[in-house]
Amino acid sequence: MTTPIRLGTRRSALAQAQSGHVATALERVTGRPVQLVPITSEGDTNRASLSEIGGQGIFATRLREALLSGECDFLVHSLKDLPTAIPAGLVIAATPPREDARDVVLTRDGIPLHELRSGSTVGTGAPRRIAQVRRRSPHAEVIDIRGNVDSRLARVTSGELDAVVLAAAGLSRLDARSPLRREELGLAEWPTAPGQGSLAVETTEDAPAELRAALAALDHGPTRLAITVERAILEGLDAGCQAPMAAHAVVEGTSVRVRTVVYSADGDRRIGLDVTEDLNGEYIRRNGSGNGADAADGADPVHAARELGLTVARRLLDQGAADLVSREHLSS
Structure with a gap:
């Protein structure tokens, strides 16, 4: 009998539905059954306002503890709920194709x-x-x-x-x-949270090579590049995933267009940028992904995407974004 692959998921109907989609895709890749392992997170039991309890890991911490302790083999998260810092020993193994981000x-x-x-x-x-x-x-x-x-x-x-x-x-x-x-609501006028519409498939760095390879088969390159830009903006602002900010990136070939806005809590003020960059060798050379021919020919586009996001965040901060992101939303 084939041993099931254990997928850790929150207990909510939405979490189990999106985990079910990933489970079905992985079963097609591996030919093995995938078993859902429901896990209760703090976000499922604490009914306080998200603006009061903050978003840093409220839906992810317990799941990650279960993964590291061997209760499951991998996790599926809503990416917009995931802190930008990945704990030691874990890795985002795949970002499947993004759903509607609106x-x-x-x-x-x-x-x-x-x-x-x-x-x-x-x-x-x-x-x-x-x-x-x-x-x-x-x-x-x-x-x-x-x-x-x-x-x-x-x-x-x-x-x-x-x-x-x-x-x-x-x-x-x-x-x-x-x-x-x-x-x-159109994304040009109403951009959404970094990673909205995307899933993150997470496992341990020392997971079996067979599992890592199977999960990697679920990865969608344009989605990974887009969410890398978006989450790097969030990281660069040093803001939690419940901060009043939005970022949405679209990838076409090697070109990335990102629209991002930071809002005051009352909505009266906003600072926004609309940036398009070609993540090719020239951008990589200009932004420190490597040096010489290696930077142009073999540099990691995900690294270049992250550098773009961090650059956009610096531009937002230069324009006063830190004054709009209230202290209770800043990460510890």
């Missing part, structure tokens, strides 16, 4: 977010979304909420809230059906 507003009657009447209630728990709602619909009241997708949708259906803001990728992975009306 946010979606759901309402009963289809009124666009910017047209909601004064006093309308909009539910979201993320500081970045709170700031964006306050910019887009300044007369609405933002309600800080937690809970799974179904419970959030139910609060609009019941009339308790007039709208909620959710990730399009989560709705897609859950195949969530609802009578509510959807408004997709």
Whole structure:
């Protein structure tokens, strides 16, 4: 009998749905069964506001402890919830193709977010979304909420809230059906969290070579480059993954375009950049990925992507971004 590969996942319906997609893909690669191992994280039991408890590892720490202790063989995370610092002994072995990275507003009657009447209630728990709602619909009241997708949708259906803001990728992975009306928010005007729509497949550095190779087969190069740029901006700002900032990168060939914005908590102020770079040998030579012909011919494009993200973060800081990222959102 073939020994199952054990996949550690949070217990939420969304986490298990997205882990199930990865499990199916890995079963096709290896011909071995993949067994889901549900693990309860702090984020699943602590119902306080994300803006109060912070996002640094709240959904990942317990899963990583389980992986390092041998309770499972690999993990699947929502990448936007993952701190930029990877613990010693662990490695992101794959980033599968990204789902829709946009946010979606759901309402009963289809009124666009910017047209909601004064006093309308909009539910979201993320500081970045709170700031964006306050910019887009300044007369609405933002309600800080937690809970799974179904419970959030139910609060609009019941009339308790007039709208909620959710990730399009989560709705897609859950195949969530609802009578509510959807408004997709364009990434040019409403960029989302670094890594939104992406998954991170994580294992140990000393995992069997066969497993590492199988997981690597799930990796999608353009997704990895894009999320590397986005997360390097977050890292360079020295901000936690619940900071009121957004970054979205698009890769076409060797070219990367990244739109990034840092918001004040009230949404009144913002600092943004829209940058396009070609991650070829010339960029690598200019940004310290190596030297001479080796830099042009054989340098790691992921390294160049990270350097681009860090450069963008420095430009944001030079323009005053540190004044907008409040101290409670800074990483320790």
